[in-house]
Amino acid sequence: MDSQIWAKVDQIPDEEVWWRHQVLKERLIAYTRDQLKQARQNRGEDAAAVHEVDQLLDPRALTIGFARRFSSYKRGNLLLHDAQRAVQIFSNTEYPVQILFAGKAHPADEEGKRIIQRLIEWCSSSGIKHRIAFIENYDMYMARKLVQGVDVWLNNPRRPLEASGTSGQKVCFNGGINCSVLDGWWSEGYQVVPNGKGFNGWAIGEDAHTSNQELQDKIDSDSLYQLLESEIVPLYYDQDADGIPHGWIQMMKASIKTNAPAFNTDRMIADYVTQIYSREKVTDPQPVVASVPL
Numbered sequence: 001m002d003s004q005i006w007a008k009v010d011q012i013p014d015e016e017v018w019w020r021h022q023v024l025k026e027r028l029i030a031y032t033r034d035q036l037k038q039a040r041q042n043r044g045e046d047a048a049a050v051h052e053v054d055q056l057l058d059p060r061a062l063t064i065g066f067a068r069r070f071s072s073y074k075r076g077n078l079l080l081h082d083a084q085r086a087v088q089i090f091s092n093t094e095y096p097v098q099i100l101f102a103g104k105a106h107p108a109d110e111e112g113k114r115i116i117q118r119l120i121e122w123c124s125s126s127g128i129k130h131r132i133a134f135i136e137n138y139d140m141y142m143a144r145k146l147v148q149g150v151d152v153w154l155n156n157p158r159r160p161l162e163a164s165g166t167s168g169q170k171v172c173f174n175g176g177i178n179c180s181v182l183d184g185w186w187s188e189g190y191q192v193v194p195n196g197k198g199f200n201g202w203a204i205g206e207d208a209h210t211s212n213q214e215l216q217d218k219i220d221s222d223s224l225y226q227l228l229e230s231e232i233v234p235l236y237y238d239q240d241a242d243g244i245p246h247g248w249i250q251m252m253k254a255s256i257k258t259n260a261p262a263f264n265t266d267r268m269i270a271d272y273v274t275q276i277y278s279r280e281k282v283t284d285p286q287p288v289v290a291s292v293p294l
């Protein structure tokens with residue numbers, strides 16, 4: 001919980017942080033290829049499709065992760081809102097971007113299932129299919145690989161429906177950086193520098209929302225594209241002669257030192273104990289008896 005201890009991440013040499021992070025990213029990519037290969041083999045896909053997996057993803061490319069339940073409020077396909085603009089971002093050969101999706105929909109959630117369907121179709125669209133992967137059977141083991149290996153964790157729920165968004169907190173301990181709507185934990189965690197830009201991550205859209213869902217999806221997706229194009233991608237690819245992105249690593253360190261001491265299980269338990277468990281028992285209000293004569 002001690003923020004002074006976490007502040008010491010600033011003393012870790014950038015090279016060391018980056019080397020460790022890249023090792024975890026390579027492990028995540030190797031794991032993803034393995035999973036996709038097995039899935040394609042199990043479905044009886046042809047040898048070409050199975051071998052294609054060896055070309056999937058690049059450990060040097062900016063890697064985004066999106067993994068959670070596919071409830072419709074989580075807007076798993078917000079990134080596809082303007083599919084052409086998204087393809088432009090992902091297909092850039094000089095500054096490539098790649099994304100890993102994982103998650104399940106409730107069997108009775110038709111809209112959630114449709115969102116997964118659209119994403120999987122997008123994964124096979126030409127030009128960017130080596131930059132996108134949907135990993136099946138999301139579970140805790142896979143979640144751990146993901147939160148350890150990604151550069152950016154994307155979370156774009158419909159406000160104000162996100163209770164917390166715990167996966168984003170797990171990412172911070174590993175030096176991952178959050179790009180999220182200001183909802184759930186991120187409305188408390190996000191910090192800015194004096195010019196108003198993100199200090200420990202990025203905020204999609206503003207700290208306000210409309211009840212018009214279509215309009216909100218447009219506002220938030222535009223903001224997400226804008227962030228990727230003008231802040232996230234340029235910061236990641238601003239690397240020195242040895243390929244070390246010092247500005248990026250500064251933000252990784254900010255993500256660790258600001259979030260790790262504030263969002264953890266110590267805090268959770270302490271909050272439960274002081275705010276819920278040990279509160280004086282509140283007596284239930286007297287039921288209101290209808291004064292209507294029977």
Ligand SMILES: *Cc1c(COP(=O)(O)O)cnc(C)c1O
Binds near residue numbers: 067143165167
């Ligand atoms: C952390 C985690 C979740 C919860 O993540 P949210 O961001 O709160 O949606 C769900 N499933 C798995 C496997 C997890 O590890």
